[in-house]
Amino acid sequence: MFEFGDIRFRPIEKDDLKTLHRWENDFELIMYSRSKPINFVNMTQLEKLYEEWVKDKKHLRFIVELRTHAKEALGIARLQLGTWGNVRTADVGTYIGKKALWGKGLGQQITVALLEIAFNQLNADRCEAWSVEFNRRAHKSLEACGFKKYGAARQVAFVNGRKWDGYHFDILRDEYLPMRMELLEQTLNEKTEEYLQKHCPALSS
Numbered sequence: 001m002f003e004f005g006d007i008r009f010r011p012i013e014k015d016d017l018k019t020l021h022r023w024e025n026d027f028e029l030i031m032y033s034r035s036k037p038i039n040f041v042n043m044t045q046l047e048k049l050y051e052e053w054v055k056d057k058k059h060l061r062f063i064v065e066l067r068t069h070a071k072e073a074l075g076i077a078r079l080q081l082g083t084w085g086n087v088r089t090a091d092v093g094t095y096i097g098k099k100a101l102w103g104k105g106l107g108q109q110i111t112v113a114l115l116e117i118a119f120n121q122l123n124a125d126r127c128e129a130w131s132v133e134f135n136r137r138a139h140k141s142l143e144a145c146g147f148k149k150y151g152a153a154r155q156v157a158f159v160n161g162r163k164w165d166g167y168h169f170d171i172l173r174d175e176y177l178p179m180r181m182e183l184l185e186q187t188l189n190e191k192t193e194e195y196l197q198k199h200c201p202a203l204s205s
């Protein structure tokens with residue numbers, strides 16, 4: 001388990017597949033997260049995917065839950081570590097399945113937790129994320145965590161009657177470290193000290 005402020009990352013269990021089945025077939029949610037809102041997935045397909053996830057060592061997938069509501073999934077977070085030359089890049093992503101919780105700062109908390117895992121546990125050199133042009137909420141949430149838009153793939157998605165670009169965002173380790181304490185304090189508030197004591201004892205007061 002990885003606890004970060006109000007949230008906890010834990011492994012995806014078979015019991016979570018029912019919840020994932022609901023989310024992965026939610027038109028609006030999938031429109032934003034994958035920009036393929038009509039690509040529904042049935043339980044058999046999901047079970048097969050789950051068997052692949054279990055074997056996949058490079059792609060970490062987590063259920064996100066509130067620490068106050070253990071066993072009640074609120075979304076998922078994922079991180080895939082890859083190496084190109086000598087540079088280690090973590091591709092990160094998340095969605096909040098409980099739509100009533102959108103826009104309340106949880107996305108920022110989840111993304112900073114992913115950055116902490118990438119830079120503080122996996123020794124990544126950079127992190128990147130992808131988001132479709134119309135997903136303003138995701139762009140703002142990523143930018144609030146220090147990500148910068150570095151390019152756009154033109155017209156890669158066709159949704160709701162038109163083509164959209166796909167935006168690429170990244171953040172370098174060298175950019176993250178100087179802003180780290182500010183981001184931790186911004187997302188963790190009074191839980192900052194608790195986190196530092198557990199994960200970076202040298203930095204706690």
Ligand SMILES: CC(C)(COP(=O)(O)OP(=O)(O)OC[C@H]1O[C@@H](n2cnc3c(N)ncnc32)[C@H](O)[C@@H]1OP(=O)(O)O)[C@@H](O)C(=O)NCCC(=O)NCCS
Pocket residue numbers: 029032033034093094095096097101102103104105106107108109130131132135136137138140141144
């Ligand atoms: C994207 C997602 C993870 C962001 O998490 P969140 O908790 O909703 O977002 P946050 O509260 O951290 O930040 C949202 C930001 O967008 C702004 N915002 C909220 N609603 C918005 C809207 N409808 N349009 C534009 N901006 C919006 C907020 O003001 C905030 O910006 P600020 O930090 O500058 O104040 C979440 O909304 C989600 O799961 N969406 C559906 C799936 C998805 O898009 N996944 C990401 C794919 S890249």
